[in-house]
Amino acid sequence: MSLDRPPVAPDTRPPGQSRPGAAARRGQTRPPGGVRPAPARSTASVREPRADTLSSTQGLTNARTRIVGNRTGFGADLVIVLVRVWRAVAAWCGRVAAVASGIVTPVGWSMLVIAPASLIAGYRLGWLELVAVGYAAVVLLCLAALYAIGRNAFTVSLTLPHQRVAVGDDADGRVTVANPTRRRVLGVTVEIPIGQGLAEISLPGMRGGDSVEESFAVPTGRRGVIPVGPVRTVRGDPIGLVRRELEWTGVTELYVHPKTIGIQSTSTGLIRDLEGTATRDLTASDISFHALREYVRGDERRHIHWKSTARAGQYMVRQFEETRRSHLVIALSLANVDFATEDEFELAVSVAASLGIRAIRDAREVTVVVSERTPEFAKRKTLAVKPLSTLTRDRLLDELAVVTYSESSLAITDVARVTGEQVSGISVAFLVVGSTTRITDLRAAAAAFPPGVEAVAIVCDPESIPGMRRVADLTVLTVGYLDDLKQSLAKVVSV
Known part of the structure; x- marks a missing residue:
């Protein structure tokens, strides 16, 4: 018996039952004549998914998946388009609101509330006075809007003759406003922030090519750094419903120095240095000779005075006065x-x-x-x-x-x-x-x-x-x- 082949399990079937062959395992017996039929396809087999049914957003985490998930089709695309349009409109409204809040004054916002409220209440209650107030408010709002529309074609420059002054000195600045266009522009108000204060200059209307130069004073009563600018032009209606500010220059700093006085040299009589007289402190090595003394162990031999040593019979060394650098x-x-x-x-x-x-x-x-x-x-x-x-x-x-x-x-x-x-x-x-x-x-x-x-x-x-x-x-x-x-x-x- 060969040891390479595994042992065959004994047949435990009851008598009269045949062993299922390969044909039985395929669910079909071999027909007479020895011709093998084609195998039948199982109905329980899983079909391969089509490529066009796979979602391209699988595995992604972005705004689309957070909104519609993995869904595709016209409905999902329509939702995404609406969301994108809503975001664009919201961003535009936010920018408009920011600009409007910087243009419309509190009086203007009050008028925006009064106008529709007066018209609605006047027509509902039959009060002609409220209707007249409502229409008057609408007219004022329309006129104020005309003042805020457009942009003046100015060129504005700020000049400080001195960047540093002392406390109490006179300091001034100059603002030059020019109209480089050929058309006439209306007059505006120029504001110059000066520290915690504000300087206002009212300019008349200018023809094309004209320029106006105005001076303003800068207070220098206190020591410190005074920021001057930015220069801005202000346009608004006479009632004060709108106020439009445009900045034209940057911020220029003016240093206000402490007051000083000219005094004599601080070293004369106080400091004894290389340029003056030596100090009273004695040292073993310097340039100002003071006296001779007896040699002490540790003194440098180059300071020994040999002639005095010969006369005294013992070593004598030079002693110096210490000099200092001030x-x-x-x-x-x-x-x-x-x-x-x-x-x-x-x-x-x-x-x-x-x-x-x-x-x-x-x-x-x-x-x-x-x-x-x-x-x-x-x-x-x-x-x-x-x-x-x-x-x-x-x-x-x-x-x-x-x-x-x-x-x-x-x-x-x-x-x-x-x-x-x-x-x-x-x-x-x-x-x-x-x-x-x-x-x-x-x-x-x-x-x-x-x-x-x-x-x-x-x-x-x-x-x-x-x-x-x-x-x-x-x-x-x-x-x-x-x-x-x-x-x-x-x-x-x-x-």
């Missing part, structure tokens, strides 16, 4: 606890600006810092200062034009401590504060700088007499007006 620090407090009034703070800003400009003009190395502000919901105080740009005079004044004082800014003591840690090589430190700063706080601020730094506190108090006093190593100057700064610094130099 580095000014101007620290301005922005904490409201250091100032009693706003006038004190404005005076302090002017003092800091005057000192910084003088140092820039003298080509000195200067650092101007102001208090950093602690965030409103911070858990702890932010110990940092903000340095201002001192590359040019205008850059410094631009940044000083926007500084403000607040209760969350660092006081002068913290400002001095942070500045002393971050800025190196300081020669003189000016601490600019108000009248509410205590002398103990000023002494603590001066002690925060490294030894050898000349600390000068400038107290701005318009209600006091200017003066100078010396408290330990701290010089305290009191100024009531900006002009007092020049005389106060002269006193410091003469001491």
Whole structure:
């Protein structure tokens, strides 16, 4: 028996029943003669789907499937067309409503309600007065619509002769309106936003090729940055039902700098540098010779004075006076606890600006810092200062034009401590504060700088007499007006 063929299961059919053959499995017996008939097709077989019945949206997730699903045909296409038309109409209506809301005034919207309501109520109730009111409102609306239709062919330009002025200086701007067409245009009203204010200029009708130039004043009573513009023309009916505004220019910024005064050089009498006299501090290596002393282990041999060594019989070395490169620090407090009034703070800003400009003009190395502000919901105080740009005079004044004082800014003591840690090589430190700063706080601020730094506190108090006093190593100057700064610094130099 071969082992490659599997065993045949025994026949367990009852006697007389034949084993079904291949013909029986096909549901048909072989006919006589040995001819095999064609197999019959089963009626239970599944037909293959036609390609045109498959939906092209199967597997997609877009607006069509969200609206009609996988359905196709004329009905589904009609629904999609209606939805698309509805969306286009809704978008157009939204744009029209936005434009209308910017043109129709509240009085105009009230008239749009009054006109139909008066006509309907007048005809229903038989009141001729209401009917007359309704028709009058319709006439007014039609006349107002005529004012809003069309666009003026203007060319409008805005010019500011000066981009930077000081507090109190005269500043003005010019608006030029031209009609480049050949037809005559009606007069319009030109509006120029100036900070929180508004300047209005009424222009008459202009013939083709005409131009009109008008000037307007810019208030400079307060320090800051004043946005001027955009210039817009306003068209509207006399009653005020419609108001159409068209913008023609952008926004131009005018910097109003703090008032400054010319002072003498801040290094004379305060800083002893390479350009002046050496300091009183002694050092082992510099260029200003002071005296001879005995040699101490660690001194450099190149500083040994051999002739004196031969005469004294022991090594003698040269001793020098230390010279410095002038580095000014101007620290301005922005904490409201250091100032009693706003006038004190404005005076302090002017003092800091005057000192910084003088140092820039003298080509000195200067650092101007102001208090950093602690965030409103911070858990702890932010110990940092903000340095201002001192590359040019205008850059410094631009940044000083926007500084403000607040209760969350660092006081002068913290400002001095942070500045002393971050800025190196300081020669003189000016601490600019108000009248509410205590002398103990000023002494603590001066002690925060490294030894050898000349600390000068400038107290701005318009209600006091200017003066100078010396408290330990701290010089305290009191100024009531900006002009007092020049005389106060002269006193410091003469001491």
